[in-house]
Amino acid sequence: MSISTRYSAEDTEGKWYQKWLEKKYFHSTPDEREAFTIVIPPPNVTGVLHMGHMLNITIQDALIRKARLEGKNACWVPGTDHASIATEAKVVKMLREKGIKKSDISRDEFMKYAFEWKDKYGGIILEQLKKLGASCDWDRTRFTMEDKLSKAVVKVFVDLHKKGKIYRGLRMTNWDPEAQTVLSNEEVIHGEENSHLHYVRYQIDSDEEIETIETERLKRELAIFERNIKNLKRGNDKKLLKSNLTKIEHLKTQLAAEQDKLNWVTIATTRPETILGDTAIAVNPKDPRYAHLKGKRAFVPLINRSIPIIFDRYVETDFGTGALKVTPAHDMNDNEIGERHKLETIDVFNANGTMSEAAQMYIGEDRFEAKKLIIKDLKVSGNLVKIEPYKNKVGRSERTNAVVEPRLTLQWFMDMKDVSKVALDAVKDGEVTFFPEHFINMYRNWLAEDKVKDWCISRQLWWGQRIPAYFLGEDFFVAETPEEALAQAKEKTGNNALTINDLQQDEDVVDTWFSSWLWPISVFDGFETQEELKYYYPTNVLVTGWDIIYLWVARMVMAGYEWSEELLGTEFVEKKGKQPFNDVYFTGMVRDLNRKKMSKQWGNSPNALALIEKYGADGVRFGMLSSASAGNDIIFDAPFDKKTKSVLNESKLCEQGSKFCNKMWNALRMLKLLEKVDNPTTVEAEKINPLAKTWMDNKFNQLLETMEVNYKSYRLGDALMNLYNFMWNDFFSEYLEMIKPDYGAPIDEASYDEAIGFFEKFMTILHPFMPFVTEELWHQLRDRKDGDDCIISSYPKAESYDKSFIKKVDTAIEIISKIRSIRKEKGMKDKEPLKFYIKKTKTVEDLFNLDGLEEMLVRRSFISELKYIDTDEVEGTISFISGTDKFFLESTIKIDVAAEKEKITTELEYTQGFIKSVEKKLSNERFVQNAPAAVVEKEKQKLADGQARIKILEESLAQLN
């Protein structure tokens, strides 16, 4: 039989994925088994596979495959998100390229184009996930904007409105005066631009004289001088009189200037045209310069409107003049200040960016023109103090490049007060567990009572679920259907002649997150029928990036607590909980070697599909997992081309994965190529092979235990590395070498079967990480009946194991390694048969009591003859220590006494240093008293062993002399 010397991922992966699909292994329907559920964080429907997805998907797939192997009913629900903003922007761009403007077509026409676009490009990403081996239940693929899910959105909107949790309110939004639409924060590009800071003075509106410490001081001083004058006039020192009079004049001017200063307050602004909309001047309450302005008012220049002077901590004392004009209609912060101080709001702009009637001046002029005009007028009126050049950040519309105006618009909000507390408590109380834990800090940072902001759920877009509010003039009716809204309208107005055409549905759609927050419920159609929800809810784990902890994770928790009891009943939630998922595993961001976040924009992300092609899906999965630890960012090792500075589709870690595939492949090849006979052909094999088997059995259980600990805390990378190291070092390098017959010799059937049996188990436990290669090898290992596949094999349960047995074999392996090391150092051949002597002690006796151990050692380290001796010295050998025992290896070359001495001295010094530190500990009374007995005991053992080693080393040194 001939098998290629290399494993080919290319030939394997597609084949098995197809087979799994045919066999419907990914499909889940409720049954009597325990469910294990994951809902995918739905990628953007128009997205393409990137590194972040690969990491995320690999982790989810590993978890779901493990659960499947453990006999659970594993259900991984895939799907996509409609991503309002991003998708609409793409559709608008596509239309523009066709010469169609969004404003020229109807809503229905636009939606037709959008769905065409979605059908064409949507779901590409899902096909790409298959390349990676994702074992999603594709029959359950959902889309956040499909009918059923949209109905759920409308339903919860109506429900929340009924509960009084949804309201309409004015809110500052980013307004594009050119496109005349609201933009989301993501659509505004902020950039530094050259501008000017205008210093404008406002006159204080006050009849009474304003006193400050300075004016009082001046007045006092003036009074003193005036008194002096009276006396001086009586005297005859004309010179002194004159100087005093001058001083008085001076003081009077100073006082006048000071008082004049007090009658004005100067502010600095980059936007003088909004002065007309000022409704207050704000200063910092701690600013001594303005303390005298408490309770005062000032006049807006040119229009002379009297506005209050208010004190607000927001104002920075060291910026500009420390006084800020407040225009609540045209600045986000001013708006907040306005809310705090209940200020009037005057909108001086029209929707198209021209001055409105409320401005009183320059009505109808464009805002940029108005700016020029007002500067001129302020100069004329004497209010303009100075103009300084200034750089500031200006927001421009991503689409039209128009300067974005903050503008108050009516939006829909969801009250977050109660739900945020519920969501925070869910994590605090451990109903939802975060991995890593510390993300609760970030979570709290957003949800804490004083931090949380109401959720603006309306978006001025078409691509999304339209808000189910129907207007009749100023009145509106929220209902699941227009008919219901009509009924409500009829009842409210008492007008039975109303028709649906009299009602106007809100133009806006809801935020995309307002549909994805229902995902863990809606993918099971939970708002319609609870049959499946009862089986799959709460889902087991959510795997997502921490960047959407607020946007998505927190909101899903809110939705879960809001509706699960209504849907599933009190009894159910008392038993299983209301939470949408029990655990949340936060993956890190994938970064490049410069720690920059990988993104399309930067062009620093390798091509995901190219990587899969190069290293195989298994190789890439290995690479992703081995660099992934929960919560920590992943520095992906794709190098950059030095010349072009572009990222290469290469990765050492992925290469390691593909090498691993090859290693397994070749180990299998070796086994398959062996000739099999009924009985062991050598005495050694008869002894060694059972030892090897027992050792592997014990070690395997130990491995399962270690991996399980790592699985439990989602340390998948660690679990994989446990397995990788174990397979490579213990299974391939040690075990297979132990049982491998001499070249050309046959192996006995029993030992062969045992090896295949172990191999098989490894395939099962490796399967979650590297599904393709394991499935392929699973089938290479034995002839399989139809349906006997690795993907549904059963995950072995850890059994107890004998630690002291493992320790003994490991000690023997250590001795073998030392023998090799000496051969290497001394330039002796690896396989040249040499004599070997062991100083007989209790420990040695105990060690080699183990059946087969001696034979194993002899065979693995090419020993011609093994003898136990009682002396401390053997002629023509090199000695070494393992543990506290001494061994002697025949040396065919002359010993370099000096070098040997140096080596022993170095080791001696190290051991002495070590002993010293242990002694120091033990001689410390407080240590002996305070440390746990076990720790002290260990230290004592360390001391005893160390002393024994020193003794041997000293002896060896003495013999060399």
Place this chain on the structure above:
RNA sequence: GAGACUGUAGCUCAGUUGGUUUAGAGCAUUACCUUGACAGGGUAGGGGUCGGGGGUUCGAAUCCCUCCAGUCUCACCA
């Protein structure tokens, strides 16, 4: 500006509630080996005052304080 996280070998990371060890892994690197399952291999090495400085403790990579550096989130200065 507020907050969070990270800093351990050339690189990427472990170090599991302070105590098997004067610090571990993988990769990279060095030397040697290699017709025998695998050069996509084997064997053996080298490499770290655990970011700096204080403190708590019998004992600190681990806990506390402080400083420095990086990353990110939120808020962004009229």
